[in-house]
Amino acid sequence: MARLSQELQRYFFDDHQSPDVTLAEILLLAKERVFGFLLVILSLPSALPVPAPGYSIPFGILIFLLAVQLIIGAKIPWLPPKMMNYPVKLTTVQKFLQVGNPWLQRIESISRPRLTYICTTLPGRITIGSAIALMAISMMIPVPGTNTLPAMGVFVTSFGLLEDDGAITLGGLIMCLFGAILTISILSALIWGGSSLLDLVKTWLGR
Numbered sequence: 001m002a003r004l005s006q007e008l009q010r011y012f013f014d015d016h017q018s019p020d021v022t023l024a025e026i027l028l029l030a031k032e033r034v035f036g037f038l039l040v041i042l043s044l045p046s047a048l049p050v051p052a053p054g055y056s057i058p059f060g061i062l063i064f065l066l067a068v069q070l071i072i073g074a075k076i077p078w079l080p081p082k083m084m085n086y087p088v089k090l091t092t093v094q095k096f097l098q099v100g101n102p103w104l105q106r107i108e109s110i111s112r113p114r115l116t117y118i119c120t121t122l123p124g125r126i127t128i129g130s131a132i133a134l135m136a137i138s139m140m141i142p143v144p145g146t147n148t149l150p151a152m153g154v155f156v157t158s159f160g161l162l163e164d165d166g167a168i169t170l171g172g173l174i175m176c177l178f179g180a181i182l183t184i185s186i187l188s189a190l191i192w193g194g195s196s197l198l199d200l201v202k203t204w205l206g207r
Contacts, residue, residue: 004040004162005104012093020087023062023079034077035070036162039063039132039154044100046139046151056147058083060139063154067136070129073122107159107168115166128157128169131176138183145186150179 007029042059069077118124135150157172
C-alpha cells in the first residue's frame with residue numbers, strides 16, 4: 001500500500017482537476033485505513049505552524065465525531081453529509097500539504113507495524129478515541145494556545161493508528177496528555193485572571 005504522503009501528493013498535485021476538494025473525495029483515498037486517514041487529514045491544518053483560521057472548530061467537530069465512533073467500535077465512519085460535501089479550495093489544501101508532507105515523510109521513515117495491539121484491539125482503540133475526543137474539544141475552544149498542541153497530539157496518534165504503529169501512537173498519546181495539561185493551565189489562568197480583575201473592579205467601584 002502506498003504511503004500517505006505519496007497518496008496525497010499524487011491525488012492533490014498530480015491527478016486532481018477540480019478547483020475544490022471535499023471530504024467525500026478524501027474518503028475514497030482512505031480505503032481500509034479510513035479512521036486514521038481522516039483523523040490525520042483533519043488534524044493537519046491546525047497541527048502545522050502556519051495560520052489556519054476558521055478550521056479548528058469545524059475540523060474539531062468532525063474529529064470529535066470520528067473519535068466517538070472509534071470508541072464505540074464502528075468499522076465505517078459516519079459524518080454529516082453537509083460536511084462531507086462541503087467544498088474546500090484545492091489551492092488551500094495544497095498549501096497545507098506543501099508544509100505538511102515533509103513532516104509526514106519524516107514520520108513515515110521511522111514507522112512500521114509494531115505494538116499493533118495498541119491500534120487494533122478494542123481497549124486500545126477506546127483509549128485512542130477518548131484521547132482524541134478530549135483533544136478535539138480543546139481544538140474547539142476559541143482561546144489562543146488551546147489548538148496547536150492538541151492537534152499535534154491527534155495528528156501523531158492518528159498516524160500511528162493509520163500505520164498500525166503502536167509506538168508512534170503512544171508518543172501521540174503523550175502529546176495529548178501535554179496538550180490537556182496546557183489547555184487546563186490556560187483556561188485556569190484565564191478564569192483566575194478574570195476573577196482577580198472582577199474583584200479589582202468591584203473594589204474600585206466600591207471606593
